[in-house]
Amino acid sequence: MYDVNVGSIRSRLACLPEIAQFLSAATVSWTGSLTEGLAQERALHLAAEIATDVGHTLIDGFIMRDASSYEDIIDIIEGEGVITDLVATPLRRLVLLRKTLVQEYEHWPRQELHPLTAELPRVLMGFSDQVEAYLHKEL
Template identity: 50%
Template sequence: MYYVNREQIAVRLDAIAEIAAALDVLADQWQGTLLEGLAQERALHLAIETVTDVGSFLIDGFILRDASSYEDIIEISGEAGAFPADMQSTLIELVQLRKPLVQDYYVWERASLHPLSKTLSTLLPEYKQAVEDYLDREL
């Protein structure tokens, strides 16, 4: 029997609506201001943390193979069927932004809209639904 912490997964998945909405507004109204740049950084960072936290909970709960990186978390949870295969490359691209956002923030281009900002506003809610469907199926 598996112990999957559905409560903690749900808390994180519930944050997706606000993150996606923020990215959507930023993408639609982008003017390249400092405030928009900082808001975009934070929204992308929250998106990264959300999908990696959810993936880690799935890996731990379903006793999947250990992840050695953020990319690995996405690959392992994707292989388990937690989300459609066509999402995987975009989610990997997202988690690869963690180092630039967290460690190399001083060189991040804040005046530019990152291409993932618009993509994630629709992909994240789809990811949320896919994970919820996966949990219902598996549990």
């Protein structure tokens, strides 16, 4: 029926608790140091990559419509009922950061705590839970 790479999805989702833990800690103790700034930048980048990699794997495995952009990946998995709007909305904002994080990194304000940093721990864990629930339901 479906050829979903569940192992790949789960190995990526397994990274989310550490990322969420760092983002939570950074929110509480932010000093704006270069080390914190670089770590935040990497955590946001990893979170964006995981969300889009998992989404893309779901789209391929469940034969959903093709995505035209990173934001479209989030739109598709929301539209297919994988994730709710409460998770999809901040994930869209996260994937919009990807271009700056990957290609225009010289413009990233490393000394500032990004507004998504406080919100993402809850969102990332919700994303993981919702993807697992979808896999359980559909497979």
